[in-house]
Amino acid sequence: xxxxxAWFAESDSLHRDAYVTGxxxxxxxxxxxxxxxxxxxxxxxxxxxRPGREEDFRPKxxxxxxxxxxxxxxxxxxxxxYPHVNFGAKIPNLLTTLLGEGTFFSPEINRIRLTDxxxxxxxxARFPGPAFGIEGVRNELGVRxxxxxxxxxxxxxxxxxxxxxxxxxAAWTGGLDACKDDEMLADAPWSPLAExxxxxxxxxxxxxxxxxxxxxxVANVTDEPxxxxxxxxxxxxxxxxxxxxxALPIGLSCCRILRPLGLPILSHFDMVAAVSRAPGHGADSxxxxxxxxxxxxxxxxxxGLGARMKTTEDEVRANIRACVRPLGGLRPxxxxxxxxxxxxxxxxxxxxxxxxxxxxxxxxxxxxxxxGPAAGAASFRAAFPPVAS
Amino acid sequence: xxxxxAWFAESDSLHRDAYVTGxxxxxxxxxxxxxxxxxxxxxxxxxxxRPGREEDFRPKxxxxxxxxxxxxxxxxxxxxxYPHVNFGAKIPNLLTTLLGEGTFFSPEINRIRLTDxxxxxxxxARFPGPAFGIEGVRNELGVRxxxxxxxxxxxxxxxxxxxxxxxxxAAWTGGLDACKDDEMLADAPWSPLAExxxxxxxxxxxxxxxxxxxxxxVANVTDEPxxxxxxxxxxxxxxxxxxxxxALPIGLSCCRILRPLGLPILSHFDMVAAVSRAPGHGADSxxxxxxxxxxxxxxxxxxGLGARMKTTEDEVRANIRACVRPLGGLRPxxxxxxxxxxxxxxxxxxxxxxxxxxxxxxxxxxxxxxxGPAAGAASFRAAFPPVAS
Numbered sequence: 001x002x003x004x005x006a007w008f009a010e011s012d013s014l015h016r017d018a019y020v021t022g023x024x025x026x027x028x029x030x031x032x033x034x035x036x037x038x039x040x041x042x043x044x045x046x047x048x049x050r051p052g053r054e055e056d057f058r059p060k061x062x063x064x065x066x067x068x069x070x071x072x073x074x075x076x077x078x079x080x081x082y083p084h085v086n087f088g089a090k091i092p093n094l095l096t097t098l099l100g101e102g103t104f105f106s107p108e109i110n111r112i113r114l115t116d117x118x119x120x121x122x123x124x125a126r127f128p129g130p131a132f133g134i135e136g137v138r139n140e141l142g143v144r145x146x147x148x149x150x151x152x153x154x155x156x157x158x159x160x161x162x163x164x165x166x167x168x169x170a171a172w173t174g175g176l177d178a179c180k181d182d183e184m185l186a187d188a189p190w191s192p193l194a195e196x197x198x199x200x201x202x203x204x205x206x207x208x209x210x211x212x213x214x215x216x217x218v219a220n221v222t223d224e225p226x227x228x229x230x231x232x233x234x235x236x237x238x239x240x241x242x243x244x245x246x247a248l249p250i251g252l253s254c255c256r257i258l259r260p261l262g263l264p265i266l267s268h269f270d271m272v273a274a275v276s277r278a279p280g281h282g283a284d285s286x287x288x289x290x291x292x293x294x295x296x297x298x299x300x301x302x303x304g305l306g307a308r309m310k311t312t313e314d315e316v317r318a319n320i321r322a323c324v325r326p327l328g329g330l331r332p333x334x335x336x337x338x339x340x341x342x343x344x345x346x347x348x349x350x351x352x353x354x355x356x357x358x359x360x361x362x363x364x365x366x367x368x369x370x371x372g373p374a375a376g377a378a379s380f381r382a383a384f385p386p387v388a389s
Numbered sequence: 390x391x392x393x394x395a396w397f398a399e400s401d402s403l404h405r406d407a408y409v410t411g412x413x414x415x416x417x418x419x420x421x422x423x424x425x426x427x428x429x430x431x432x433x434x435x436x437x438x439r440p441g442r443e444e445d446f447r448p449k450x451x452x453x454x455x456x457x458x459x460x461x462x463x464x465x466x467x468x469x470x471y472p473h474v475n476f477g478a479k480i481p482n483l484l485t486t487l488l489g490e491g492t493f494f495s496p497e498i499n500r501i502r503l504t505d506x507x508x509x510x511x512x513x514a515r516f517p518g519p520a521f522g523i524e525g526v527r528n529e530l531g532v533r534x535x536x537x538x539x540x541x542x543x544x545x546x547x548x549x550x551x552x553x554x555x556x557x558x559a560a561w562t563g564g565l566d567a568c569k570d571d572e573m574l575a576d577a578p579w580s581p582l583a584e585x586x587x588x589x590x591x592x593x594x595x596x597x598x599x600x601x602x603x604x605x606x607v608a609n610v611t612d613e614p615x616x617x618x619x620x621x622x623x624x625x626x627x628x629x630x631x632x633x634x635x636a637l638p639i640g641l642s643c644c645r646i647l648r649p650l651g652l653p654i655l656s657h658f659d660m661v662a663a664v665s666r667a668p669g670h671g672a673d674s675x676x677x678x679x680x681x682x683x684x685x686x687x688x689x690x691x692x693g694l695g696a697r698m699k700t701t702e703d704e705v706r707a708n709i710r711a712c713v714r715p716l717g718g719l720r721p722x723x724x725x726x727x728x729x730x731x732x733x734x735x736x737x738x739x740x741x742x743x744x745x746x747x748x749x750x751x752x753x754x755x756x757x758x759x760x761g762p763a764a765g766a767a768s769f770r771a772a773f774p775p776v777a778s
Contacts (some may be wrong), residue, residue, distance in 0.1 A: 007690070017553035026608035035395045039730075044546060044573070045544055045545060045547055046543065046544075046545055046571075046752070046753075046754050047543040047756060047757055048544055048547070049544060050552075050556070050756075051757055051758070051759065051760075053734065057544050057546060057547030057548075060547065061546045061547045070527075072438050085577070085578065085579065086546055086573060086577070087573070087575075087577075088576075088577065088578075090612055091613065091638070092611050092612065092613065092614075092638040092639035093495065093573075093575055093611055093612065093635075093638070094637060094662060095571065095635075095637075095638035095659070096572055096573060096611065096638045096659045098662075099638075099659065099660050099663045100573070100635065100657075100660060101572060101657070101658065101659055101662070101727070102571055103662075103663075103664065104662030104666055105662065105692070105697050105698055105699070106697075107696075107697055111667075130530075143750070154435065154436040155434055155435075155436045155437055155438060155439065155446050156434060156435055157433060157434040157435065157446060158434055158437070158446030158450045159446075159451045159473055160450065163439075169440070181491055183485055183490060184433070184434075184474075184475060184476070184482075184486065184489070184491070186477075186479075186482055187477075188475070188476075188477065189474065189477075190474065212627070222481050222482055222485065223479055223481065223482065224481065224642055225481075225614060225640055225642060225643045225645060225646055226481050226645040226646050226648075235543065246481060246482075246485045248483075248484075248487065249480075249481040249482070249485045249489070249641075250481035250642075251614055251638075251639050251640015251641070251643055252435075252638075252640070253613055253614060253639075253641070254614045254640055256613055256614060256615040257614055257615050259615075266773045268489075268490070269487060269490065270484070270485045270488065270489035270490055271484060271485075271488050271664075272722055273490070273492075273493030273494065274488045274492075274493065274663075274664045274670075274671045274672065275660075275663045275664060275671075277493055277670065278667030278670040281663075281666065281667040281670070282663045282664075282667065283663065303494070307496075308494050308495075308496055309494055310426055310494070316653075327669065329683050338490070339494065358465065360565040360627075363435070363436065364436050365438075367436060368440055369440070370440065372440070372441075373776075374589065376684060
């Protein structure tokens with residue numbers, strides 16, 4: 001049996017600007033070409049004509065396999081071109097094509113993982129992308145030539161707003177550029193975000209006056225999607241000058257709801273591992289990072305190095321690339337590898353990134369520092385040669 | 390070395406109404422109690438005091454392991470109680486605790502899966518839950534005593550609105566209760582939802598007049614989160630009398646944004662498999678179904694039976710239970726196992742569900758029927774003894 005040629009194409013024969021290309025690695029006990037033909041069908045126009053009609057929706061709407069090779073016996077890598085007229089420049093609809101029912105319930109395929117994603121510039125340019133990006137965040141902080149230091153205020157859960165603001169003030173004064181809420185901390189009865197933002201706003205003003213530097217408070221507005229516009233406005237009114245979302249738990253592109261507030265937006269990688277960490281299954285974390293950049297996040301956290309993170313250098317590099325690679329003229333997002341949180345990680349990270357355009361997110365290295373958070377923060381600044389902005 | 394007792398509790402010693410309980414199965418090469426103590430810490434208050442202070446946030450905010458047993462060597466099942474004051478009655482914040490960084494980057498744990506979730510009634514009651522539920526959807530359709538038949542109009546991608554509406558009309562007239570958009574079809578330039586809804590609304594009126602039955606058009610409003618309120622209003626104005634979201638791609642609880650429109654809301658299970666189908670990793674699909682019910686979906690699709698779905702009867706049963714089990718007074722959602730789509734599946738499904746309170750979502754069995762969609766639809770109605778409503 002031969003796979004239906006309607007689901008295959010020479011890459012050169014397709015109008016380049018009309019297709020998004022996904023790379024999948026899959027396993028099959030059957031025939032590779034047959035399996036990929038099923039996959040293309042399930043991911044596009046499953047039933048491609050009405051009975052009794054002379055028609056065929058596949059030329060315009062069908063996904064097409066543009067390359068296929070067997071990596072080892074039974075394990076194949078396929079590149080599949082999707083006509084983006086099917087889903088538009090919309091993250092939820094793109095995700096439905098790439099990681100929806102069709103992908104995981106395709107005949108003959110036992111295991112499948114999305115490993116890469118490529119767009120024509122004209123398609124990428126239809127997404128908002130970061131409103132600030134690396135340049136914009138640096139402009140907000142007035143910092144050039146060194147990495148940006150974001151501290152996660154700890155204890156992460158349980159502090160009253162005044163206690164939280166006092167720790168943030170000490171860490172800003174000691175040298176952190178930004179203090180952020182932990183991903184577990186949002187708007188809580190024991191720490192209402194409006195109050196926390198107001199106290200942090202005042203503390204930030206004092207820290208700026210004391211240091212002569214600009215500082216940032218990143219408020220986690222993760223909440224129900226119908227509440228985040230109001231919550232973000234409250235946080236901004238209080239004194240937050242950046243906002244944060246746990247992207248996947250709320251919805252990867254919900255950051256669009258916050259965009260009218262005009263503040264940089266940071267994403268945390270909760271739930272990314274649920275999709276990315278089973279070998280051979282799901283999707284590479286870098287693909288989800290790339291989609292977060294398209295959606296408009298300015299600062300993107302992803303799994304970084306260090307014993308607890310069990311993440312390879314290759315995965316970290318792929319995430320960094322997703323933040324900064326050319327992408328239809330969209331701004332680069334600031335890459336922030338999570339979990340690499342000690343001053344001594346700085347040289348290695350700088351080498352890995354290949355520039356100083358990255359952020360660090362220390363937690364306990366600042367807030368459990370034996371001499372206090374100001375000293376903890378200072379240890380990061382001391383680890384990097386200061387450069388005039 | 391003994392695990393820190395602060396992360397363990399007797400279930401009876403905890404205030405029942407204050408905790409949400411998750412069941413996890415995990416693998417460790419080390420000590421089970423040590424590993425679960427790390428997990429509780431990472432999932433709640435990682436740093437539980439400020440240095441130099443006499444304080445401890447764990448009694449109030451710490452997660453607590455309430456049972457732990459070794460299933461086979463190195464594989465453990467733990468029940469963990471989370472004080473919900475940490476995250477509130479909010480799906481994104483709950484998901485962050487259950488499936489966030491802490492869960493997948495916990496020391497000593499190599500593989501982990503969330504297998505169950507339990508709430509006190511008082512906590513569940515703080516969520517909206519289905520506005521219609523099974524009873525409300527039946528009231529809309531005026532159908533009692535038999536399953537509800539939702540057809541997915543096919544070809545799923547490529548039909549012009551008028552072609553789509555003509556197929557829907559035939560299928561309604563033949564006997565379907567509802568016609569829905571495929572998960573791959575939303576608002577597209579070649580089938581704008583406003584126009585499709587308008588034509589389907591008119592077709593629905595004709596089908597209702599022809600049959601004397603109530604009919605439903607379920608419009609897929611999956612789009613960017615900042616657009617769905619307007620898109621849903623457009624669809625409703627056109628004639629859609631139910632709405633659909635691809636829940637995980639847009640954000641599991643984004644259905645809240647549609648609630649003010651006052652229509653039943655259906656969810657499709659795209660991306661659920663990305664989280665649920667790697668053995669031992671991620672989360673059971675039934676947990677995600679339960680969360681969709683809390684968030685307010687009235688009709689919930691999940692992986693069903695049939696060769697293509699590779700889903701066990703146990704998984705289907707667990708999803709059905711998540712839709713209908715008692716839950717703080719919230720309405721039951723209509724369970725719809727996807728993929729079981731032939732008339733001959735009806736008796737088996739009725740036995741599996743244990744009642745007629747379920748939906749079917751045939752696609753090709755209706756729209757590729759050799760005698761046309763009306764005959765395809767009629768074959769489902771003929772397979773079930775009609776009961777007066």
